[in-house]
Amino acid sequence: MMQRHPCQPRPDWREKVESVGLTFHSHDDGPYWDESAAYELSRAEVDELEAAANRLHFLCIDAAEAVIKNHWWPRLGICEAAIPVIMQSWERDDFSLYGRFDLAYDGQSPPKLLEYNADTPTALVEAAVAQWFWLRELHPHADQFNSIHERLIAAWRRLAGTLVSDPARCERPFGTPLSDPARFKTPTDRAGTEPGASAARQPPTIHFSCVKDLAEDEMTVLYLRDTCEQAGMQTKSVFIDDIGWHRRAKHFVDLDHKRIERAFKLYPWEWLWQEEFSAHLRAGCLQFIEPAWKMLLSNKGLLPVLWELFPGHPNLLPAYEAAEPLGGSYVRKPKLSREGSNVSWVEGGVVVEENGGNYGEEGFVFQAAATLPVFDGNHPVFGVWVVDHEAAGLGIREDTRRITGNLSRFVPHYFV
Amino acid sequence: MANLSPMKRSKSIRLVLLGGLSTAVLTGCAPKPSVSAQNVYTNNFYVPGAGYYHAPFRSWYALPYNHFDAQRDQFFYGGQWGGQPFESITNISSPTAEAVQLVENSRTDVSRGGFGGWSSGHFGGSWSGFHA
DSSP, X not given: OOEXXXXXXXXXXXXXXXXXXXXXXXXXXXXXXXXXXXXXXXXXXXXXXXXXHHHHHHHHHHXXXXXXXXXXXXXXXXXXXXXXXXXXXXXXXXXXXXXXXXXEOOSSSOOEEEEEEOSSOOOHHIIIIIHHHHHHHHOTTSBOSBOHHHHHHHHHHHHHHHOOOOGGGGGOOOOSOXXXXXXXXXXXXXXXXXXXXXXXXXXXXXXXXXXXXXXXXXXXXXXXXXXXXXXXXXXXXXXXGGOEXXXXXXXXXXXXXXXXXXXXXXXXXXXXXXXGGXXXXXXXXXXXXXXXXXXXXXXXXXXXXXXXXXXXXXXXXXXXXXXXXXXXXXXXXXXXXXXXXTXXXXXXXXXXXXXXXXXXXXXXXXXXXXXXXXXXXXXXXXXXXXETTEEEEEEEEEESSSSOOTTOEXXXXXXX | OOOOSOOOBOSOOOOSTTTTOOHHHHHOOOOOOOOOTXXXXXXXXXXXXXXXXXXXGTEEESSOTTEEETTTTEEEETTEEESSOOOOSOXXXXXXXXXXXXXXXXXXXXXXXXXXXXGGGTOTTOSSSSOO
């Protein structure tokens, strides 16, 4: 049975979490990494969260396929220019590294999907690393739903094994049919079938990119680069606004004028499409991680599609493109918002909680309000990480408010 | 009774870059200065987009000076291959005007700043910009 235990923070917790990369542990209003409490879960609860995330990931892929087949692009507010690039990445089954489901879970009823952060999820260093070292020091005999680090390295290794440098890619036509049964196999499915023959070839360099001067972004990207290096790949850093376009060669370059073929980006796809260089994305000469097809999964416009395709599914909340089916009580979410921006919690037709922000131009969806548990006045949201198509770990963030925002605290967990 | 269920946590975590954090790792590569026919350069002075300086030939080439290719069993210098490494007492020189022009042309072939502009409108006053 899930419990929240008050704890005495380690006197030197700041130094300890900083030493493993969590330099952004505090903000102006207090700690973001909060070890004054910890969540204890049962193994059965962890199993349920894991199974729910695995189910939901493939439901989302099915829903994305329905969007593509039925040309439901306007339902997700996806711009015309993005469609061929999404299609291309989908047909090629471009490599996807990770994502994070935000689930509402009280330990009584099945976990419910709040949203899928499938494009630019953060809170990774704290989930994968900081809470692992916290566990090792304070609860060495307990377990934690957290094999994120190992799974990330394994995912990069798989990519390294399958990559070949493909200079003719710009001319490559759309690839395998949507019905190809080999699409989106999990690492477990693939075990024993993945050829290791290409290992002798030199894997191409993976560039890692984010915006400048944001500590959380830089550390998140550096951590992912760390796991990529440990998988034997070559890596390089280039800030998103330093990426260059070579006019004659017609490919992207870094500051050394070296070609960028594959780049991990911690930068939303929908922003890329608003920018000058998006015109060059159609050439397909740069493969981003996360790939363009993840735009479908990270879009909250997928929530009504999921409910339409799988009505009554135990891990879904009713969701629509209009408020009426939900009566006067619902949560209104912009299709593209992040960190709870522009989310409104409505009860009896009255807004009882709301976050500000710059989103909403793309339209809203309306989702039934989840029953959020309360522990000492705090509402936890369960962030289940998916790495290479499989659930890999958990990070819990809590807030006294029901809408998780960018100041919501990260609280470590364990189970016995 | 012993718990036989497999552990769900990573067995070990080793940090290669994150533990030994350095500014160079975070900032990536820095823009290189432009070249000039008034300056002198040593062998293998690298200029992005132009290559490696070969002092005796006063220009930049795609491969380092006297680079040995095992498959060819030959050495590269001054834009050509030879059976022996090129021998010269010149290991520093100023580039020709044509070589400088080629370098400048390679610079203007690349435009930057075409990504990243959208973020500036979303970060104002926020502790974190777009995190999910």
